[in-house]
Amino acid sequence: DAGITQSPRHKVTETGTPVTLRCHQTENHRYMYWYRQDPGHGLRLIHYSYGVKDTDKGEVSDGYSVSRSKTEDFLLTLESATSSQTSVYFCAIGPGGSSYEQYFGPGTRLTVT
């Protein structure tokens, strides 16, 4: 399995509070991604990074920001959480090395009350 961890794995927070999710990889991949998964919508891309301090928006980036100060860490921040951001968040890495595949972390289940 690709070395990807996400923290926290579960979080419950209140509307209006800031939340930061962390993705950590041990594979030294250049590319990292944040997706959210919702019933009826499937997986959708939030933001991605193509190197340290290099990030760009995905399909559903409103209300989210990201940062990448080190190759191994990619942070997703909800500046002021809303109930519509209740979701399961997945981090992914790749392609890299000899593989064109993307590999996914275990996910973070976030509930905004």
Next chain:
Amino acid sequence: KQEVTQIPAALSVPEGENLVLNCSFTDSAIYNLQWFRQDPGKGLTSLLLIQSSQREQTSGRLNASLDKSSGRSTLYIAASQPGDSATYLCAVSRGGADGLTFGKGTHLIIQP
């Protein structure tokens, strides 16, 4: 905008059957297509990746094909087993740093 559709949305078959899952995409300008498996409450496990220049890939009892010009891919599962029960997701990429565009998945149940 790329759209990915998976048919059927759900499928239940007896153990031992061979089965085919379908994936279609609207923009044929893809770099590769990847099939994933997702178990309930878990992350995604990559099963097979087909590059746009390839026609098929095989791994064990799984075979994935790609017809880029018609915007279609199929995942063939031979001799299905109860342990194959999961949601199967298809995703396409334009390459480079671009993320994946996913279908909504096929929920597969293999009856013992």
